[in-house]
Amino acid sequence: MARLLLWVLLAVIAYAVLKSWSRSGAGRGGAADKPSEAIVRCAACGLNVPRSEAHARDGIWYCSREHLERSQAGR
Numbered sequence: 001m002a003r004l005l006l007w008v009l010l011a012v013i014a015y016a017v018l019k020s021w022s023r024s025g026a027g028r029g030g031a032a033d034k035p036s037e038a039i040v041r042c043a044a045c046g047l048n049v050p051r052s053e054a055h056a057r058d059g060i061w062y063c064s065r066e067h068l069e070r071s072q073a074g075r
Contacts, residue, residue: 037050037052038050039051040054040056040061041061042061042062043060043062043067043071044062044071045063045067049061049063055067055068056068057071
């Protein structure tokens with residue numbers, strides 16, 4: 001009976017160690033694989049957005065198409 005309890009205890013410990021090891025390994029590769037992206041500031045409202053989502057005209061960045069069009073209408 002003592003041997004059975006010992007084997008069960010070892011199995012539970014091994015399961016807990018493997019589970020925590022696999023969880024910590026999964027979190028390492030996610031953010032490190034993505035390249036960082038430049039952030040630009042909207043000239044109309046000051047919001048910071050990723051360059052891939054921003055709109056630009058004449059080297060000036062805007063957070064949305066609406067802000068881009070508003071700035072062009074004001075000229």
